[in-house]
Amino acid sequence: xxxxxxxxxxxxxxxxxxxxxxxxxxxxxxxxxxxxxxxxxxxxxxxxxxxxxxxxxxxxxxxxxxxxxxxxxxxxxxxxxxxxxxxxxxxxxxxxxxxxxxxxxxxxxxxxxx
Numbered sequence: 540x541x542x543x544x545x546x547x548x549x550x551x552x553x554x555x556x557x558x559x560x561x562x563x564x565x566x567x568x569x570x571x572x573x574x575x576x577x578x579x580x581x582x583x584x585x586x587x588x589x590x591x592x593x594x595x596x597x598x599x600x601x602x603x604x605x606x607x608x609x610x611x612x613x614x615x616x617x618x619x620x621x622x623x624x625x626x627x628x629x630x631x632x633x634x635x636x637x638x639x640x641x642x643x644x645x646x647x648x649x650x651x652x653x
Contacts, residue, residue, distance in 0.1 A: 579650035
């Protein structure tokens with residue numbers, strides 16, 4: 540199952556217009572550039588995606604630490620903390636305006652993308 544990052548025109552800021560709908564992200568480097576330095580927020584979960592591939596934040600009361608990358612068009616993350624979430628997983632990512640949806644084998648989560 541191939542992953543993808545999709546941008547739709549509804550509600551996009553002018554800064555994202557260079558990323559044409561559906562075909563905008565041609566390679567992993569472009570996908571990484573679209574996410575680096577941004578923050579994903581969903582309820583008590585806050586994930587900061589650093590430009591160097593570091594990931595930090597919180598999941599409820601637990602501190603989140605790890606790394607992220609784009610591989611074969613998928614959002615991959617290796618979590619080291621909290622221990623209950625530790626491990627590596629590559630997930631489908633869809634961005635629509637200021638929202639990002641991450642889909643795993645357990646379901647989907649919609650995040651605000653800042």
